[in-house]
Amino acid sequence: MIKGRIIKGIGGFYYVVAAHALYECRARGLFRKEGRTPLVGDMVDIEPTGEEGKAYLQDIYERSTELVRPAVANADxxxxxxxxxxxxxxxxxxxxxxxxxxxxxxxxxxxxxxxxxxxxxxxxxxxxxxxxxxxxxxxxxxxxxxxxxxxxxxxxxxxxxxxxxxxxxxxxxxxxxxxxxxxxxxxxxxxxxxxxxxxxxxxxxxxxxxxxxxxTPGYSSIELLIKDEAELGFLMREFRPHLGGCRFAGCSHLNEPDCIIKQKVEEGVISPRRYEGYREMYLDVKGRRKW
Ligand SMILES: Nc1nc2c(ncn2[C@@H]2O[C@H](COP(=O)(O)OP(=O)(O)OP(=O)(O)O)[C@@H](O)[C@H]2O)c(=O)[nH]1
Ligand SMILES: [Zn+2]
Missing domain, CATH: 3.40.50.300 (P-loop containing nucleotide triphosphate hydrolases)
Known part of the structure; x- marks a missing residue:
């Protein structure tokens, strides 16, 4: 058994660099039964099959991070x-x-x-x-x-x-x-x-x-991961210090009076461009939720 890293996954094969060599690996069937999917970036144990450059993926090490989009492991x-x-x-x-x-x-x-x-x-x-x-x-x-x-x-x-x-x-x-x-x-x-x-x-x-x-592959659109537009404010770094300062607890920062976020935009603390981005994302998530 040798330890390596999955550097690529294509069509059911995982390409693993281990001990300075590249192996084309198939995952053992057990992973599917256990509901585990190997990800690019995973540290793994592989067992060479005997055929040159081929191995079986035997085990996946615990991940330090796991992303959904892009689907990769151990990125920091x-x-x-x-x-x-x-x-x-x-x-x-x-x-x-x-x-x-x-x-x-x-x-x-x-x-x-x-x-x-x-x-x-x-x-x-x-x-x-x-x-x-x-x-x-x-x-x-x-x-x-x-x-x-x-x-x-x-x-x-x-x-x-x-x-x-x-x-x-x-x-x-x-x-x-x-x-x-x-x-x-x-x-x-x-x-x-x-x-x-x-x-x-x-x-x-x-x-x-x-x-x-x-x-990672280039893209022309990105789907937001959040499902609830009320969480979006927390994903805006520059909004965070001010959240909680609006008159209404559930303020969307769009149309409510006495909104601290809108005030910070007017004061030039928050960029109008970022605020516009927030508005578009908010309406997008809200619109999706209706269906
Ligand atoms: N003038 C200029 N052209 C650049 C620069 N960087 C890349 N290009 C050109 O932009 C084009 C696209 O570059 P790529 O490196 O293939 O872009 P990419 O982001 O990898 O594209 P995808 O693989 O489609 O995601 C090529 O024609 C490059 O020569 C730069 O700093 N200045
Ligand atoms: Zn507000």
Whole structure:
């Protein structure tokens, strides 16, 4: 028996790196009976079958974290990647991703790519709402390599989920960090300005012995994990210190009088952009619940 890590799962096979070798593994039938599903990121015991590069997945170690979206184990932080331009920032997607990460209690930082395509003023406009909310925002260019060293430092000795919409430069970022990695870089389709979704499966890539990135597929929409819109305020980092300060206990922060959140937006403490994101998510969750 050897201990390893699941780095990829495709079509019923799990790819496990153990003792510096890659094994294609089938999970033993018992997992299904026990209702356990191996996840990318799981530390596992495998038993080589005797055939070269093949093994059986025998046991899964206890997970330090378990995410639903993306479905991975043992990640300890996330980096949300989005581009300053081409494609333009989808603020709605950023807010949704952050809300899901807050719900799953995974610490998240932001990374704005393609800063070589816009002015410094443009970058400040994009990053400000998130810095105000309390998020660390990195800015990088995969072209000039500006900001890459800071990302390397952020990734050092951690298991980091790399996530973001299609075409924002996640694969390029990995190439900037690990120049000899084999990830594919898709050409943006000029007509629709969107990526080709080159990455289709989550895959763990090693940066060094103790630093790993979880490269996840790009997306064009995100479903919120929460089912009750009343919880949404708690997922907004910058709302939290003020919650409880509204006149009404169940304040939705949308139309009620004497709402501390709306007051903080007016005072410039909370960014109007983030408040708008909150409003959209609130109405979305509420609308879904009716069905
Ligand atoms: N100018 C500029 N172009 C970039 C930068 N980063 C990536 N690109 C380009 O953007 C396009 C998409 O890059 P990818 O790295 O494939 O994007 P991705 O996020 O991995 O895309 P998916 O696999 O679809 O999720 C490619 O044509 C890259 O050359 C950057 O910092 N500056
Ligand atoms: Zn309120």
């Amino acid at each position: 932080q996330a980096l949300l990647v989005f581009s300053a331009a081409s494609p333009a920032v989808s603020y709605g997607l950023v807010d949704r991703f952050l809300a899901n990460m807050e719900e799953q209690e995974l610490d998240t930082c932001l990374c704005i790519t393609k800063i070589d395509l816009v002015s410094e003023e443009d970058i400040d406009v994009i990053r400000e709402p998130y810095e105000k909310a309390g998020y660390k925002v990195y800015i990088v260019s995969n072209k000039t390599k500006e900001g890459i060293d800071e990302i390397k430092a952020f990734l050092k000795d951690r298991n980091t989920v790399l996530s973001g919409p299609s075409g924002v430069g996640k694969s390029s970022l990995i190439k900037s960090i690990i120049p000899d990695s084999s990830v594919e870089i898709g050409e943006i389709s000029q007509k629709i300005g969107r990526g080709k979704n080159t990455t289709r499966h989550t895959e763990i890539l090693p940066i060094d012995e103790t630093s790993f990135v979880y490269d």
